[in-house]
Amino acid sequence: MDIKAEKLKLRCEVGLLGGISLIAGTMIGSGIFMSPQLVLINIGSPGASLVIWACCGLLAMLASLSYAELGTTIRESGGEYIYILRTAGQPIAFLFIFTSVAVVRPASLAGVSLSFAINVVAPFYQDCPPPDNVVKCVAAAGIVLLAVVNCLNVRSSMNIMVFFMAAKVLSLAIIVIGGVVQLVNGNTVNLENSFKGTNVNVSSIGLAFFQCLWSYDGWNNLNYVTEELKKPQVNLPRAVMIAIPLVTMLYLLVNVSYFASLTPREMMSSSAVAVTWGNKVLGGWGWLMSLAAALSAFGSLNGTFFSGGRVCFVAAREGHMPDILAMAHVNRFTPSPALIFTSAISFIVLIPGDFQSIVNFFSFTAWFFYAITLCGLLYLKIRRPDLPRAYQVPIVIPILVLLAAVFLVLAPIVDDPQIEYLYVTLFILSGVIIYVPFIHFKLFPGLLDRITVFAQLFLEVAPADKNL
Template sequence: MLTQINFYLLYPSTDRKVKGGIMYSVCYSRLTKGPQGNIIGSGIFISPKGVLEHAGSVGLSLIVWVCGGGICALGSMCYAELGVTIPKSGGDYSYVTEIFGGLVGFLLLWSAVLIMYPTTLAVIALTFSNYVLQPAFQDCLPPYVATRLLATICILFLTWVNCSSVRWATRIQDVFTVGKLLALVLIIVVGLIQICRGHYDALRPSVAFEFSQEPSVGQIALAFLQASFAYSGWNFLNYVTEEVVEPRKNLPRAIYISIPLVTLVYTLTNIAYFSSMTPEELLASNAVAVTFGEKLLGMFSWVMPISVALSTFGGINGYLFTSSRLCFSGAREGHLPHLLAMIHLKNCTPIPALLVCVSAALTVLPTLSRFTHNLINYVSFINYLSYGVTIAGLLYLRKKRPNLVRPIKVSMLIPITYLIFWAVLLGFSLYSEPVVCGLGMVIMLTGVPVYFVGVHWKDKPKCVYQLVERVTYIGQKVCYVVFPQQDLSETEPLTASKATD
């Protein structure tokens, strides 16, 4: 009711309302065909150092990279079943809300908005600035102020692009994907040439499994968390399931092709690193790909930082899209302010949701330490926690509603295997890094009182509703946004199936 009142305050014409809805449907559908499934990104240029540090040896770190891809494949198959069974936008958040109810869904949303996306955006933006500035500061770390300033400018510029035009945002993603592939192909090809020339001392089994520290289950768990940061994005396609053409065929096909390919690329990239760098050199490097280029590319070493900068630039663009989409879905469910579910009348872009996500990232950015791998543990722990809860929802839905139509139905062994690994990983990660991982859990649990006060409590004083309505009205005028027409079709399959259960 509130959104209808606000709409007519700004645009009393019924025709304009319908046109706005149509414009939203066309443009937002075009948006969802852009930056999705953003797996290959900046993580492969950030995580190798953390994986090696926690694994303790070259051989074990390569095993972690291969197994990490296998775990992602298991999770992806579970998400494929959920995606066609609950055909709603929002990915994990929508599934958990539908299965377990509003509180669990809100906690997932709360942790994503406060922890996962802002911190990930800030880490990728800092990686971008480090790689851009590293050639100018070869013998030392780039200045603190310079890295933060350049990262802030990058985030603000891409926010402006995403607010201004859907077409520009998707074109940026397409163009800068070339930067990712160029950097990785260059690293792999040069590394393989080095191996063919006999430079593979660090990869010999007798050397590769020499441990710099006593291996432990806890440290291996943290190595998996580091690798999972590079693989993150395998679930992004589920944010736009209803826009996928023939999801019953194309979702499994995307999984079977993309996950093994990404695993192969990441493993070969790490093998290439060790063809020219000792483990000590890799751990000492602030920008692994730049160090690799300086050792092997000679006068063309400038290609590497530029390629990685292009990759991270595109990664920021992709995360801006996904985070704003999640905020949009949360607002549509009533878990976030209605203003975040509105789009620009002409550009069809979710400007309020974008501004909230960027504000959170810019708030996190100045507080980030130089030890990025600790932050990756922090983010990846919450990420894995969300994945496990979502896949546990698949098992719960199987038991609670066995007759529900499932166009894709995976073997029970797949989610059970994933959850066993999930429990071991999170348990030993929490044991090894109780402060880093525990802090994420504490921040997530702070969402409980927020949910009961902000969402569950319906009989708030009238002045609260008046304040919210006033802020929404002002936000609409400032951002020139309206609430789009609700597309009921995305909930019809599930609703219809309830009648048949």
Template sequence: MSADGVRQRNGKNGDVEFEVEPVVKLKRNVGIISGTSFIVGSIIGSGIFISPKGVLTETGSVGLSLIVWGASGVLSLLGALSYAELGTLIPKSGAEYSYFLEATLPVIAYLFSWTRTIVLQPSGVAIICMTFASYMTTFFEYCGSPVPPEKLIAVLAIFTLCIINCYDTSWAAYVQVFFTAAKLIAIAIIVIGGFVKLGQGGHVELQDGFKGTTDSPSRIALSFYDAMWAYDGWNTLNFLTEELKDPFKNLPRANVFGVTLVTIVYILTNISYLAVLGADGLLASSAVAVDWGKEMLGSAYIIMPIAVLFSTFGAANGLCYSSGRMVYAAARECHLPEVLSFVHVKRYTPLPSVIVTCVIAVLMVIPADIGSLIDFFSFAAWLFYGMAVSCVLVLRIRRPDAHRPIKVFILIPIIFALCSIYLVLAPIIQDPRLEFLYAFLFIIGGLLFYIPFVVYKLDRGCFDKVTIFLQLACEIAPSPYVPDDLN
């Protein structure tokens, strides 16, 4: 059978006949509601329960901290709009990887897939699941039961996510919708509690305004780092464009709806934190949502750890879903082992790529501290974000006549790219460390595999037997990219 599913055979009269067989490919199971849920669910993880303290610390004032939260939402929206143009112009799964492949040299796409596959996304899944595990242990303590090791809980959570995402894309979408709705209900409690406190005079805590505002550009940049970490995930839907129903309409709509909703929620949640705890209470808190619950809900504060559990599990599911699609897209272009681009013949899920992502995530749970590992590579994420949005400008020049269902105002990608440069350079200027050099060397180190295996295609045949074995054992088949008629 050829890549497009057409097979030639001899007919009864000796004539050549052709028959079309179904192509094994990803199914379009993600609609506008589930798509928006993927964005909201991926963004709202543990960040809103951790980052407010860091943002307030760096900005030095209540007023500037709220401005940073709002500006971070606007920056995310600019990125989402730019990605909407890219995603409808290049309707392939893989997000940044596919855009780099079309607009720049393939080596840039490879280095992105190398960095994100090995470190950024698996470690993100690991950290979110470890946060999930740390809050899960509070229930064992509350019930007086023996507390299991946090890492064991984290590993079980990763395995659960792996099973869900390997079994059916619809399952993963349903899980995302449920946990997104659950976490929004929990955050709605915080927002409503904030309005109640404001009605009781809590607005006094907000009257300090811009008192104590920092005048350091570097500290303001670091505050954006804290806030933008909480917004990370705004590009999730672009990783699964091939599974999105009517992507020309639903991709931009879901991006705008999702990011706008999160921005409003984040600002109102921070106002609630400040109204209930005050600036000093927020800075002194190690678990702001729990302390807020103790202040406003009394003995019912246990609701807040439940909210964090829903929030983190939903975010981990969205990240696991998108991570597998990036590996799938890179493997389809032979930038990773080709078997990782295969799809289950019955479930139509990218089973090998999801499993690889989860296995690496489990391995990253084992070390005592992986938070420092993420810090080493945090600037790399914004480096690639800025480069990806710059692809809008590159493709406007290289493919000026291409059909663009969405065409954003040219200043949008320019502003985002400039902000990305600032966010990459500011922490290095503020606190230059060897870790940044190590991260750069790791990214470039991907060339050690790219040159022999991708450029010169050395020893590729030696993996054929392994590929055949995995095909038979896992019931997977190649999944060539076949464009849909979306017009």
């Protein structure tokens, strides 16, 4: 008798609420507690700053709607990686995953974990900066804790996501209410002549957008876990349409509260504007803002971790990463090898701690690959109109987002060229050195077989099939 064994697959455990929490929970991180003063420093005025925040929210919304069409057309996990692979081919997809796995994702995880750690230990070191070793140990503990949770159970990870999203929204609501009280009491001086001092040069606008978009990072996270989303053709667009307007509205109201309570000088001199706001408005309860920032960073770290592990998993399944990373636990149905690998690379980036400059110069690569992804969507809309699509956007939307992505990539290079951008480009292209011998020509195919077998037995994992 020929009995076909049922293949191991990741379970569909992410519903609409989980999808909203994944998007909003990842977006609302430490950015809204720290970025407003950086946006203000670059753009120069409160009014222009609010315009930047609104434009970034609109850009994130239009981009996520474009991604919703991609996610319902190419119903595979992996986000940009799988979309680039299906539309632009293997070489460019490998360069994306090489850059993402080697630097961008680990640096992002390490950065958010450090933000979480700084806010956790800050109350214990009120008179001096906390020691680096203490901060890094707490950051490492946060990564380990989330690695364990994500490896054990998808549902537990989603429950954490929902809880922390609620905590973040509550924290931002406190700031909004505080701002309303300030406005009712007539504190509108900082909002008068709100466009005075605006910087209109290309470099300042581009840098302000970069700082602001960091707070919106995560708008595309649900596309990384499409195969684990229940009814993706319905829930993917729906989650986007709920989460991103909610976050954008909260961000605008929070910024109005900051401007109603703090002078531009106070904001620009602050290292964490939410904490400064808390100390001024809440008085003895100002420490709540430090706690809120820590909770936000931890929740964002969980969302970044959850989606980042799936990128490695999908890339390994397509043959662009070691086979062991394409396996899932036989009982828990979690991609534990990919999650452990992501944690290990994050630890390597975390140890030296001097990675912020790397993140700054690699941030433009994200929009470079977003541009390639949007070109893929335009290709599918023009050349493959016959493909079944559960959701579509007008073609003008991806065109507008593509133009914005091109501006964000070129603006800092054209207006203020720096040699570091060349180094970044060379690093991305260096992925060809790995791709040509090991992926294209498949040299040394059995090089990692023994390690794979040992890890497979030790971790109790097996190859996982697509869940389509």
